Amino acid sequence: MSGRNTALTPPDDAAAPVRHPDAPAPGEPLGAHYGHCFGCGEGQPHGLHLEARAGEGVRVSAEFTVKPAHQGAPGLAHGGVLATALDETLGSLNWLLRVIAVTGRLETDFVRPVPVGTVLYLEAEVTAVAGRKIYSTAVGRIGGPQGPVAVRADALFIEVKVDHFIDNGRPEEIRAAMSDPDQVRRTRAFEVNP
Numbered sequence: 001m002s003g004r005n006t007a008l009t010p011p012d013d014a015a016a017p018v019r020h021p022d023a024p025a026p027g028e029p030l031g032a033h034y035g036h037c038f039g040c041g042e043g044q045p046h047g048l049h050l051e052a053r054a055g056e057g058v059r060v061s062a063e064f065t066v067k068p069a070h071q072g073a074p075g076l077a078h079g080g081v082l083a084t085a086l087d088e089t090l091g092s093l094n095w096l097l098r099v100i101a102v103t104g105r106l107e108t109d110f111v112r113p114v115p116v117g118t119v120l121y122l123e124a125e126v127t128a129v130a131g132r133k134i135y136s137t138a139v140g141r142i143g144g145p146q147g148p149v150a151v152r153a154d155a156l157f158i159e160v161k162v163d164h165f166i167d168n169g170r171p172e173e174i175r176a177a178m179s180d181p182d183q184v185r186r187t188r189a190f191e192v193n194p
């Protein structure tokens with residue numbers, strides 16, 4: 001990785017994020033980006049079924065209820081599942097920028113154990129943009145939207161073209177996605193980004 005800048009701190013010449021004019025209004029649900037997504041899709045029985053809503057600026061909020069299928073230790077959420085909830089919430093921010101992006105780096109702090117049955121209240125925001133690099137941060141609280149922080153993360157997403165998925169995804173799922181008009185419409189909405 002020598003010569004590559006993979007830091008989670010934006011460079012000095014990074015720009016403030018700009019909310020896309022067609023971004024959903026604050027309070028509106030963003031909906032799943034893909035029905036079989038483990039984070040947000042309805043078609044994954046043991047998935048997180050995370051529902052994100054647009055906030056003000058380039059911010060989102062989301063809730064995730066920890067189910068028995070998400071355990072690591074007895075009665076406690078698996079850390080990787082909590083990282084997935086953070087990743088998914090952070091990923092949904094890119095919908096407000098109308099940019100397709102994938103996680104390059106995700107740095108997670110696990111601050112408190114999260115029992116099964118808990119609702120994790122997540123909030124995320126984009127802090128800066130530098131070329132294809134999108135810097136963002138998220139927290140997850142328990143006991144209520146203003147409760148104590150249980151998890152937090154900083155992330156770097158990298159903008160990609162839709163070809164990233166078409167070229168790399170397993171052909172049978174890509175074929176199915178491309179023959180689903182709702183999926184195509186949702187994906188194409190990103191491509192008109194100037």
Ligand SMILES: CCCCC/C=C\C/C=C\C/C=C\C/C=C\CCCC(=O)SCCNC(=O)CCNC(=O)[C@H](O)C(C)(C)COP(=O)(O)OP(=O)(O)OC[C@H]1O[C@@H](n2cnc3c(N)ncnc32)[C@H](O)[C@@H]1OP(=O)(O)O
Pocket residue numbers: 003004005006007033034039087088091092100101102103104105132133156158160162165166174177178183184187
């Ligand atoms: C029509 C049907 C199509 C179906 C599509 C369906 C849906 C699509 C729509 C929306 C869905 C979009 C996303 C999903 C949303 C949420 C899910 C949660 C998010 C995820 O779960 S997503 C999965 C996990 N994610 C990956 O699967 C990424 C694997 N990876 C790669 O695919 C490459 O690695 C890539 C593309 C990241 C970069 O590759 P590349 O060749 O384009 O760019 P390059 O290497 O030149 O890097 C450019 C600059 O980024 C820096 N950089 C690169 N990598 C870095 C790293 N790891 N850490 C820190 N910095 C990094 C470099 O340092 C350089 O920075 P600098 O220029 O300053 O040096």
